[in-house]
Amino acid sequence: MEHFFDLVVVGAGPGGCLTAKTAAKGGLKVCLIEAKPAEYVGLKACGDAVGKHHFDNIGLRYPEGPELCWELRGVKIVSPDGETVFNVEGMGAKAFLLDRKEFGKRLVKEALDTGVELMDETTAIEPLVEDSHITAVRVTGKRFRGTIRGRVFVDASGVSAVLRRKAPETPGFERTVARRDLELAYRELRVLEGELEDVEYGYIYLTQRYAPGGYFWLFPKGVRNVNTGLGVQAVEGNPNPQISFTKFIEDRLPHIAKAKVLDGRGAYVPTRRPLDNMVSNGLLVVGDAACQVNPIHGGGLGPAMTAGKLAGETVLDALERGDVSYRGLWRYNVEYMRGYGSKQASLDVFRMLLQSLSDDDLNYGMSRGLISEGDVLKASMQGEVKLTITEKVLKFLRSIGRLSLVVKLKETAALMKLVKSHYQAFPENPDEYLSWLRETRRLFEEARKIGLRKA
Numbered sequence: 001m002e003h004f005f006d007l008v009v010v011g012a013g014p015g016g017c018l019t020a021k022t023a024a025k026g027g028l029k030v031c032l033i034e035a036k037p038a039e040y041v042g043l044k045a046c047g048d049a050v051g052k053h054h055f056d057n058i059g060l061r062y063p064e065g066p067e068l069c070w071e072l073r074g075v076k077i078v079s080p081d082g083e084t085v086f087n088v089e090g091m092g093a094k095a096f097l098l099d100r101k102e103f104g105k106r107l108v109k110e111a112l113d114t115g116v117e118l119m120d121e122t123t124a125i126e127p128l129v130e131d132s133h134i135t136a137v138r139v140t141g142k143r144f145r146g147t148i149r150g151r152v153f154v155d156a157s158g159v160s161a162v163l164r165r166k167a168p169e170t171p172g173f174e175r176t177v178a179r180r181d182l183e184l185a186y187r188e189l190r191v192l193e194g195e196l197e198d199v200e201y202g203y204i205y206l207t208q209r210y211a212p213g214g215y216f217w218l219f220p221k222g223v224r225n226v227n228t229g230l231g232v233q234a235v236e237g238n239p240n241p242q243i244s245f246t247k248f249i250e251d252r253l254p255h256i257a258k259a260k261v262l263d264g265r266g267a268y269v270p271t272r273r274p275l276d277n278m279v280s281n282g283l284l285v286v287g288d289a290a291c292q293v294n295p296i297h298g299g300g301l302g303p304a305m306t307a308g309k310l311a312g313e314t315v316l317d318a319l320e321r322g323d324v325s326y327r328g329l330w331r332y333n334v335e336y337m338r339g340y341g342s343k344q345a346s347l348d349v350f351r352m353l354l355q356s357l358s359d360d361d362l363n364y365g366m367s368r369g370l371i372s373e374g375d376v377l378k379a380s381m382q383g384e385v386k387l388t389i390t391e392k393v394l395k396f397l398r399s400i401g402r403l404s405l406v407v408k409l410k411e412t413a414a415l416m417k418l419v420k421s422h423y424q425a426f427p428e429n430p431d432e433y434l435s436w437l438r439e440t441r442r443l444f445e446e447a448r449k450i451g452l453r454k455a
């Protein structure tokens, strides 16, 4: 194998495969480096659920055959006391439940079919930087140990972000991510003795007691099979998610506690706004490495694939123009931020609010209609929350001294709107970026302050 490529992609997850496929389809010579053996790429801790709309948006064939385990109509969100259940369904709530291993294999195959050269069982160690540009990546593996050179590089290595961590400095480029913006999640695949009562909906249980800063989920993967797990905000003092998961099912879902475990594993997932700047000289960052996950439900498969396609297109364009500096790759930032990124950023503001609420606040908010099912669907599809709180409810809350919760909600909804339009105006000109970034930081400082205030 000749070790010089137009594009070198690290990580053959959904983000990396879509990047590599798009670029190779456009005629580039692409190398895809993956630490795992090709057939096991998809094996990772995941809820395995992905919205149907992502496939429509990307133009990707729906999963079928062994890739597809089940389909869900929507999701039911259960309040901490179990008294209120929101039924979220409709276009944006339909989801496929994947066999991740088979789905991973399909994405790798689609990339290989376009001419991508795969180096599996090969680990990228670090980028080599010359004159503030990434020019190569040092790798080690069964078949090859050494340096792979390229004209441009994509970090799609998930939370490990092996290239991002040592990337050349460019304006506002973040090499590290704060722990408060990560979730530590544990998930199990289980098979029940009997059949599930409700197989058409996924269930999300809100519970700060068991899952501080996160939630518990239960997704049917058939009439007897489930994908179930729990995530906690990865900050000091929060419980081990595996222990919390076991406690939760023993206390609340005994039929799941009795079910046979087929697989159990944990992983981190970033749940913040996208990295403020996702390009450096000779580098684009895609998927979890760029924090492109939905901050509310933690779904990152759709955005990683969307961003992968966009990264591939950006590389084609930049190489044609002969400019792979961060300025030459800037279009990737602009298109991602103005599209999915604007929704993601506004949902990050909502995440900060949710993480600050107690179980009591959540019970109140859901049972008294401070937030409705429609609000939740709108938030998840458009990143907007429009509160329709009646005078009667306001009067009641005032009388019991809970008005501050409404104020917090209202301020959050207003800030989400501001953040969304701020991202939709992401600057096309990199020279205007630092002033955009100053305003971004101010807006998120504001969100943090709202979160810190007692409800």
Ligand SMILES: Cc1cc2nc3c(=O)[nH]c(=O)nc-3n(C[C@H](O)[C@H](O)[C@H](O)COP(=O)(O)OP(=O)(O)OC[C@H]3O[C@@H](n4cnc5c(N)ncnc54)[C@H](O)[C@@H]3O)c2cc1C
Residues within 6 Å of the ligand: 010, 011, 012, 013, 014, 015, 016, 033, 034, 035, 036, 041, 044, 045, 046, 047, 048, 049, 050, 122, 123, 124, 125, 156, 157, 158, 159, 160, 161, 162, 185, 186, 187, 229, 266, 267, 268, 269, 286, 287, 288, 289, 293, 298, 299, 300, 301, 302, 304
């Ligand atoms: C418990 C849990 C539940 C989740 N549930 C859902 C869900 O239900 N729906 C959803 O949409 N999302 C879910 N997510 C998030 C989703 O899994 C990720 O957002 C998605 O996989 C991101 O894709 P990616 O391509 O960026 O990274 P990954 O899928 O993580 O792929 C990165 C690849 O890079 C490889 N790699 C890493 N380091 C190196 C290296 N140094 N050299 C070579 N290769 C390397 C890895 O082996 C891996 O194959 C969940 C995450 C967790 C942890």
